Amino acid sequence: MGGWLADRYGRLWIMVIPRVALALLTYPAFMLLIEHTSFTNLLLVTTLLGGMTAISGAASLVIVPELLPNHLRALGMSIAYAVGVSLFGGTTQFIITWLIGATGNPAAPAWYVTGTSIICVLAMLALPETRSKTLER
Template identity: 30%
Template sequence: NWTVVIGGMLMVAMTTTAFYLITVYAPTFGKTVLQLSTSDALLVTLLVAISNFIWLPIGGTLSDRFGRKPVLLAMTVLTVLTAYPALSYVVNAPSFAHMLETLLWFSFLYGMYNGAMIPALTEIMPVEVRVAGFSLAYSLATAIFGGFTPAISTWFIHITGDKASPAYWMMFAALCALCSTLALYRRANARGQVMQGAV
């Protein structure tokens, strides 16, 4: 089942990258890149964490009603299209309000996607390896994509001189998730696996 596990890891890549970007890396980004105060950067991170709790169940509810796949595809496409413009918006005019607006948008993308992704990944995994497969896919994505997000974001800024360049990493993760979602659902449909999101 390694094909499904690796596909699941790529699906989770969007979740872990976005989460680490808007929570773990956000205070550093706000203070060192945007030159905001530590208290402002931390307050934005706190508000984003609260926002995550709001969007997660909404994403799950919408995926229950309309299917996992449409929500997953919509959020990954939106991320690819808007991540760089959103981050450019705040780096071109750094302020508490602009940082909050940008990261709340990212929180919306993350929360809606993750609310659909968790049940989707569970449903995609074969029953006989569901727990092990889910755990391994999530752990690999966290270690490879999420865990390296702060370092890669800092490196991108250093080598490009573009303060909005961390968006490229988020866009790459979203593309991985988009391609993986399409492939895994096609595989599941080909095998006749009954899935709520296979529409």
């Protein structure tokens, strides 16, 4: 769905709008889970937050290679992906565990997601739109 939307409406806004939604909805979603614990709510929140991430991520996977010259696309995408996964995927569990322990608040991870979403939006806004860019082969 994210790829289709990015092709139809442009990569930039299909990356940015779901990230803004994540920044706004993550804390209320965590509070819903904390105050009304149920499998249905867990499924709803996971689908909502995961869906927003997937839509934004699909456009991100397209725009990064489109910004690079042909001979650097695979290398550039690989490095960008590896660094992102290493920095965030490798440290998030430790940071979230520390946040919960330091604050005693089970919703503290929501602030981490909100903060990283805001940083992502600021970085994304610095990118040019690439939807109508003709790629060299």
